[in-house]
Amino acid sequence: MRKLDINIAIDGYSSCGKSTIAKAISNRFRMVYIDTGAMYRAITLYCIDNNIINNLLVDYDLLFSHLPDIDIRFLYSSNEDQSETFLNGKNVESSIRSLKVSNNVSVIAEIPAVREKLVAIQRNIGLSKNVVMDGRDIGTNVFPDAELKFFITADLDVRVQRRFEEMKHMDGKVTYEEVLENLNKRDKNDMQRRKSPLLKASDAILIDT
Ligand code: DC
Numbered sequence: 293m294r295k296l297d298i299n300i301a302i303d304g305y306s307s308c309g310k311s312t313i314a315k316a317i318s319n320r321f322r323m324v325y326i327d328t329g330a331m332y333r334a335i336t337l338y339c340i341d342n343n344i345i346n347n348l349l350v351d352y353d354l355l356f357s358h359l360p361d362i363d364i365r366f367l368y369s370s371n372e373d374q375s376e377t378f379l380n381g382k383n384v385e386s387s388i389r390s391l392k393v394s395n396n397v398s399v400i401a402e403i404p405a406v407r408e409k410l411v412a413i414q415r416n417i418g419l420s421k422n423v424v425m426d427g428r429d430i431g432t433n434v435f436p437d438a439e440l441k442f443f444i445t446a447d448l449d450v451r452v453q454r455r456f457e458e459m460k461h462m463d464g465k466v467t468y469e470e471v472l473e474n475l476n477k478r479d480k481n482d483m484q485r486r487k488s489p490l491l492k493a494s495d496a497i498l499i500d501t
Pocket residue numbers: 306307328329330332333397398401402426427428429430478482
């Protein structure tokens with residue numbers, strides 16, 4: 293199949309089905325799929341493991357000294373038939389989806405130095421086109437010139453139910469209320485942060501899933 297000379301940006305709230313849509317597009321058109329949320333989650337996992345974040349408080353000096361050492365990449369797994377997230381050489385695809393990471397990720401994602409590091413990697417990947425990327429600021433900030441942009445939304449109760457079903461398999465103790473609280477908080481933080489808040493690009497196509 294011919295490599296498509298376009299980038300596709302998919303943004304929207306947490307658990308609206310962005311990654312499901314992005315993966316389907318990537319499979320159908322043989323495009324490279326990049327889950328930017330996984331990148332913010334991987335840095336958050338690193339911060340938790342290295343005591344850079346404790347009770348939502350960040351040790352900025354420690355973070356800035358460690359940032360250059362954090363290596364995030366996606367490697368294809370033939371077993372899973374999808375690419376998986378690696379943090380400094382370790383497969384973290386499953387551990388970055390825990391509630392602990394979800395509860396801390398908004399704090400890490402609003403730090404400008406973190407965003408600058410990840411956006412630079414994301415833009416670099418997009419240089420050769422043929423990329424479908426999902427996140428919060430792809431159509432507005434990472435690829436403002438993307439040839440195709442979608443903004444995905446869904447009712448909150450539908451999103452909570454979907455994320456709850458997904459998380460139950462990983463962590464049997466997680467409750468519906470915990471997932472609801474986490475999604476509410478993350479939506480609020482994503483929309484209100486100063487740097488690159490979640491916004492629908494004016495030229496994005498709105499899809500309600
Ligand atoms: O897509 P996700 O729920 O896995 O993303 C995890 C968090 O990362 C989300 O709460 C907001 C943040 N994020 C971001 O700030 N910018 C992006 N481009 C992608 C995710």
